[in-house]
Amino acid sequence: MLVSENLSAWVEIEGIAAQEYNIKVKEDPKRVTCWIASEEGKAFGVHIKDTSCRIATCWTLSVDGVEVHSPVLVPRPKGECERTGCVTRVRVSPTEQRALVFSRMSTTDDDQYLERSAHLNVGEITLDIWTAQDSERTGPASCVQLPNDPVHEKSKKSGMHCIGLGAVEHEESATAELWDCIDHLATFSFKYRPLALLQANGIAPPPPPASASPxxxxxxxxxxxxxxxxxxxxxxxxxxxxxxxxxxxxxxxxxxPDTAAQRARKRVKRGPKSAFVSGEVIDLTSE
Structure with missing residues (x-):
């Protein structure tokens, strides 16, 4: 969240506050800047808050150098001093709105875009805050169109994101109260790039090493x-x-079977017991 006295602002990407890097504050004129990581194809919203009850404030929102919306925070009754607002969509016709989305910037090799690419004001979301005074006038709600120029592939802006628009949402035509911006109070600037570019330039910390524990x-x-x-x-x-x-x-x-036959062959057949006695002489001459 960027803060200047009682004023503050932040960017949410699909409902989650974007991490802010390298916040810098300049006092004269009051300007607070930071870097955030854009995520291709994801919608975002710019949130604002004013904790002062004294005066009405007008917040002029610009993306890539194009003013797209001017919400006004009107003082609340005594005791209810916190005023908040959010810009997530822009009006593209009297009856149509489209969400703000981070998009891939298209590239070309056509050299006629080489010089033009250097002057494209892309990569920044800016809020200028003013004291506001009701003009007591009404008029049709303003409509915007974002440029969709490609950048040359050799340009330093190649590889960046830009602000695009989501699907068309239909609604009834509306009128708006017109306010006059009087005194400038502060500027909040969110410079955005893909996270890999922020890490490569030392703006965001490098990715953590692979975990040692499986x-x-x-x-x-x-x-x-x-x-x-x-x-x-x-x-x-x-x-x-x-x-x-x-x-x-x-x-x-x-x-x-073979083993039994072998045992049978080895068995010896014995005859009747001999009648001779060891040491006895037999007389063969007697009748």
Whole structure:
């Protein structure tokens, strides 16, 4: 949030306050500047706040050098001093509005745009704050058109974003109260670039290094993959063991008959017990 006395302003990108870098304050004239990171394709709004109840204030909003809106904050009753406003859309016809969006800047190699590109006033959102006085006049609400000129691809502005517009939103035609801007109070300036450019130029801090501690989800995925692989290997091993056991059983059945026959051949057949006694002499001459 940029602050000057009782005045403040900030930019929100899709509802989130943009981080502000390199805030600088200049007193005379009062000017507060900073850098913010633009995000391509995202809508944004400029928020304003005035905590003074003394006077009405007119906030003139310009984007890329084009004035697009002038909201007025009127003093509230005593005791209700905080006044706020927000600009998220601009009127492009009496019955149409479109959202403010960060867009990619188109490029060309046509050299006729080389000189022109250097003078394009892009990359800045500016709020000028004035004391305001009711002119007691009304008129049709003003309509704006943003330029859509490309930049030369060799231009220093190549790679930047610009302010674009979102889809058309229809509404009834309206009139507006006309106020006169009297005394200048302050200027708030938000210079925007893609975050990568801010980091490359040392305006925004570089991206944090990769975390040393592994991501728990990555660990779970790795463990699950390893567990699955181990189970697969176990299934293969169990299947191989079963095949080996089956092969070994078939071999035993085949070998058993041969083994029995071999044992039979080795068995010796014994005759009747001999009648001779060791040391006895037999007389073969007797009848």
């Amino acid at each position: 991501d728990p989800e990555e660990i779970d995925r790795a463990v699950s993959a390893e567990e699955k692989e181990l189970k697969h290997q176990m299934e293969i091993m169990q299947q191989r063991l079963a095949e080996l056991e089956k092969s070994r059983g078939a071999k035993r059945v085949k070998e058993e």
